[in-house]
Amino acid sequence: MRLEILDRGHRLGTKALLALIRLVSRQPVVDAVKLAFYRPDFYGGGDLSHEAMRGPSAWSIGDRELMAAFVSKVNESQFCIAAHSATSGLWYGDHEKVVATLAEVENRADRRAAPGDASHAGQAHARPQY
Amino acid sequence: MTDITQLHRALVARVLDSDGTSPPGLRRAAFDNAGLSEPIRTLIEKVAYRAYSVTDDDIAAVRAAGLTEDQIFEIVVCAAIGQANRQYTSALASVANATGEREGRR
Numbered sequence: 001m002r003l004e005i006l007d008r009g010h011r012l013g014t015k016a017l018l019a020l021i022r023l024v025s026r027q028p029v030v031d032a033v034k035l036a037f038y039r040p041d042f043y044g045g046g047d048l049s050h051e052a053m054r055g056p057s058a059w060s061i062g063d064r065e066l067m068a069a070f071v072s073k074v075n076e077s078q079f080c081i082a083a084h085s086a087t088s089g090l091w092y093g094d095h096e097k098v099v100a101t102l103a104e105v106e107n108r109a110d111r112r113a114a115p116g117d118a119s120h121a122g123q124a125h126a127r128p129q130y
Numbered sequence: 131m132t133d134i135t136q137l138h139r140a141l142v143a144r145v146l147d148s149d150g151t152s153p154p155g156l157r158r159a160a161f162d163n164a165g166l167s168e169p170i171r172t173l174i175e176k177v178a179y180r181a182y183s184v185t186d187d188d189i190a191a192v193r194a195a196g197l198t199e200d201q202i203f204e205i206v207v208c209a210a211i212g213q214a215n216r217q218y219t220s221a222l223a224s225v226a227n228a229t230g231e232r233e234g235r236r
Contacts, residue, residue, distance in 0.1 A: 002186070003202060003203060005199045039200075042148060048134065055134070075182075
């Protein structure tokens with residue numbers, strides 16, 4: 001079962017916004033957005049996310065989105081891998097570069113996590129599947 | 131203190147200490163992923179380490195144990211932020227270690 005409050009529990013203004021998103025995009029509102037917009041007085045991580053991903057930084061937006069894609073790979077979140085990879089690729093104007101970089105970083109991580117090394121058991125478990 | 135540090139601290143304080151529908155002790159336990167009993171323990175463990183493996187049954191079991199949807203929302207958010215917080219702290223320490231800087235100088 002899913003939480004009904006994330007489908008029907010938003011405040012009136014938020015419901016209107018979600019309806020507008022559905023109308024303009026002609027797609028269902030993604031779950032991550034429904035979650036982020038529910039009880040922002042409690043969770044409300046948007047300001048932190050925006051500052052980290054779009055605020056002043058030595059890293060470009062493409063760099064940050066690429067790192068987010070890598071973290072998403074470690075977390076095995078297919079939706080987040082796709083979303084951050086796409087945004088990073090758009091920023092660089094080169095999606096293949098993003099795919100190749102992610103593969104290279106993961107290969108390096110694999111080589112470091114030698115089989116049988118107990119200290120890497122957690123990472124080995126957390127590695128994404130393809 | 132950077133804007134990110136301030137926003138990060140505010141977020142953690144908000145989910146742990148603000149008014150919520152679940153007891154602060156339960157939110158803290160979910161944040162720490164420690165000291166929980168079943169079926170909440172399984173749900174929180176999955177959110178922290180294998181979020182992709184959360185099933186309808188995991189949520190249903192926690193509801194059957196008496197938690198409301200808002201309480202489940204709160205503890206899941208706490209669990210996710212708690213794990214992210216540990217990964218963030220660990221990453222900062224690794225960067226400080228790699229660059230030879232003392233931890234906390236940021």
